[in-house]
Structure formats: C-alpha cells, structure tokens
Amino acid sequence: MSSKHKITAMNTAPSNSHVDFLPENKLLLNAVGEGIYGFDLNGNAVFINPAAERMTGWSAEELLGKNIHNCHHHSHADGSHYPQEECPIYNTLHDGIAREISHELFWRKDGSSFPVHYTSTPVYKANKLIGVVAIFRDISIQKQTEDSLRQALEQVQALSEKLASENDYLHTELESHTGDVNISGDSPLIQRLIQQIKLVANTNSTVLISGENGTGKELVARNIHKLSNRSDKPLVCVNCAAFSPTLLESELFGHEKGAYTGATARRKGRFELAHQGTLFLDEVAELSLEAQSKLLRVIQEQEFERVGSSTSIKVDIRLVTASHHDLLKRVEQGLFRMDLYYRLNVFPLHVPPLRERLSDIPTLVSHIVAGLNKKLGKKIKGVSKKGLSNLMSYAWPGNVRELQNILERQSILAQGHVLQIPTLAQQTDTPAAHTLLTLEQVEASHIRYCLKQLNWRISGPNGAASLLGLPASTLRSRMKKLNIRRPS
C-alpha cells in the first residue's frame, strides 16, 4: 500500500484532532471479519471492533485509551523485545506513510500468539494526520498451508533429485554397456588374468587395473563386480578424465544446493550411489591432488561429505580403479600421492596389450562378430584366412577397441558373409608399430607414410623416391611388389 493511500476521517471528530467514527461507520466496521483498531496520534486505541476482540482475547473496554503495542505487540516471535519505535503502525503515526506487513505476530491476552497480516493506514482530516487505522487478520491457516506445501515440495524435490541421479546413472550404464561381460581369449596371458580376477573378486580388496587404452580394463572391472558377492548391488563407473576437478568432486561426493554456481539442486554423488556395491574409478591418475586427498580419506574412514556440506556420510563400497598411466611414475613426478597409490594398489591386475597376445585374435574376432551381427542385423560368419592373417600381422596400438572398430567398419562394408580384411597400415609414429612386424611390413608402412606426406608424388625433387634415396623406378617396383596403391 503506498503512502498515497490514506483515509480521510468522515466523522465529526472534534477540533482536538481525535479519530472518531460515525455510528453508521462503526456499524460497518463492527460487521467485518478483520480486526480493526483506530489509534490517535499518541498511539492509544480509540476504536476496536469485535473481530479484533475475538482474535486477541482483549475486550474493547480493556484496551480503549491504552497503548495497544504494549498489550499484544510487545515481543517478536522469538520472545525478544519489540520496541514501539520500530513498529510499522507507530511509524505510520509519525510519517503518515501506509504500510503492509505479513511476517509478524500478535500476542493474545492469554499469552499465546498468532501470525498476522496487517495494514496501517494514516487517517487525515483537512490534510492533517490525526491517527492511524490498523486492519489485521489471523493468517495461521494460511501459514500452516504454506508450511505443509513447502514440506511437500521439499519431499517431492528430494525424491525427484534421487530419481534423476539414479536415472542418469542407469542411462549412462545402458548406453555404455550392452551385452555380456565375458572376457574372450585363449592366450596364457589372458587365462592367467581370468584366474586372478576369480581369485580377487570375492574379497573386498581394492584392485588397481593397469594396461593401455582399449585393452579391456573396464571389462575386467565389470567381471570383478559380476563375480563378487556384491553383484546384486550397483556397479558405479566414473571416468575421472571426463570432468574438471570441481565437477569431478561433486560427481564423486555429490553437492548441496548452492554449493557452487550452477548447483541448483542437491545431488547425490557416485560414492553414495555405489553404497554396498562397487565403485570403478577409471583413469584414476587424472584425479586432482585435492580429490586424491578426499579419496584417501574415504578409503581410510569409509566416509565423506558432500561438496558444500559438513555432514559426514558413511558408505560401504568396494573400490576398483584403473589407469593407462604408470601410476608409480606419476608418484615420482609428484602428480600422485604415494600413500594413495599404496592404498589403491592392494591387488594389481595388468591387462596385456593385444600385440603381446595375438593368439587371442581368432576368439576375439568370433566374439566381436557375433555382437556386431546382433547390432547391425547381419549374418557374418567370420573373417577370411588372409583377413585373419592380416589381423594377426598388425601391432594393434588401439588394442581390442581398435579391433572392434575395424571389424565394425568391415562388417558395414561387407557384401557377403565373410569379411575380407585388407593389410592394415601401421602408424609409424607409434612405438607399438615396431614390435612384431616383418621387415616387409615395416617397409610397406614406411613407403605408404612417405607417399601420404608427399601427396603421393613419386618422382621429382619433392617426390617420395628422392626422400627415400631411391630411383623412382625402384620405388615403383617396390610399391608393386608390396601392393601399395594410391587410394582412390
């Protein structure tokens, strides 16, 4: 209500400026359901209607001519003293500005109180402030409804938050993992790995899986969980490299609403979601030193706090971590805490690169092709003999994931039921390329690499022959022998 709202006394108030009400006005004011007080300039009650009497328990006789603030507006909700100078009604008496308040309470005669909404409106006569009218109503029911609505909303919010985090997680899980989790391979290296997985699965020991990218570290983690007595509880996977340090912390430990810009709601972290199950931290070397300290504490005490909260949450999790980095080297470089390294490396498992177990390729091919047939709706029976020999003559810098990609590409291109795999070009800049190749393969790969760099120019000062120190005719005959052709 603005200060423009003012009541002009329509009464026959005497010249001593008392607020008086005409009998017909009084009749009207007595009939309304809201409590009404009229005050003179000294703050004393000059009018009290029956609704006000009912609400406060004070009768008009008891209050008329008295200072009402001292009767039922003397204290705040917490019981502290409410000085009259701070009271909006009395302020209106002094400055003539109307006010509207809805966060205060009035005290009843019996000492109880009720929340009120009230307005204090100045009363003018001949443009002279002569008093104030306060109109109030009991808003207990409204407050109760608001409180229960707020509580219900908080419950709905907590539930939807919980569902959202679980849903998020389940979606990621579904996207990242379809099909079975068996580990294919007949090589002694893989058989030994499977044996170790079986041994460690049913303990609660922390496992650190090492191995190059695409070797199957996550697959190993899934098998550990699947074979453990936690298999009916969640396996929660986090790729530590996929988040900035701040986001990773809140991803792992969760956050309270408002913990940082963008934290619009409370969210559970992966540690909480993994309670009683297994937490798989992939690319653990990427954890910031701060996150490493927190992780160390969770391992030691099995408890942590959400970002922005000081309440500890206890969890029972089995931790499996993986890294393609040499973690010990990172400890030496000061990038990884040594105490954490030893906590994680309780049971180390190494997944060997594919080039050290080429004999696994036929089994892997059958397994992958079976999956691709389902995925692509094809009926591919296998790979040609020559194709298989090409697959087994390659160094697989991208390991099983690269094998999957090549088979998928060839399956899409295939016309018949047997995949023809061409010779696979080694990337000469990968160290793996030099491991298990014949001289002829290295030669072919290097010639191809030079030709590609020089846009397939053979002769002339900028040609590949001159770069390789060969006559152009010799390079041409080597290309023919090694079946090197410019791709169309």
Ligand SMILES: Nc1ncnc2c1ncn2[C@@H]1O[C@H](COP(=O)(O)OP(=O)(O)OP(=O)(O)O)[C@@H](O)[C@H]1O
């Ligand atoms: N022995 C195996 N048998 C069957 N599939 C395998 C095998 N090893 C790996 N794979 C498959 O290869 C793909 C890559 O494996 P995975 O994601 O586990 O590797 P990773 O070492 O965790 O890779 P990165 O380090 O890049 O995260 C997956 O689809 C996995 O199922």
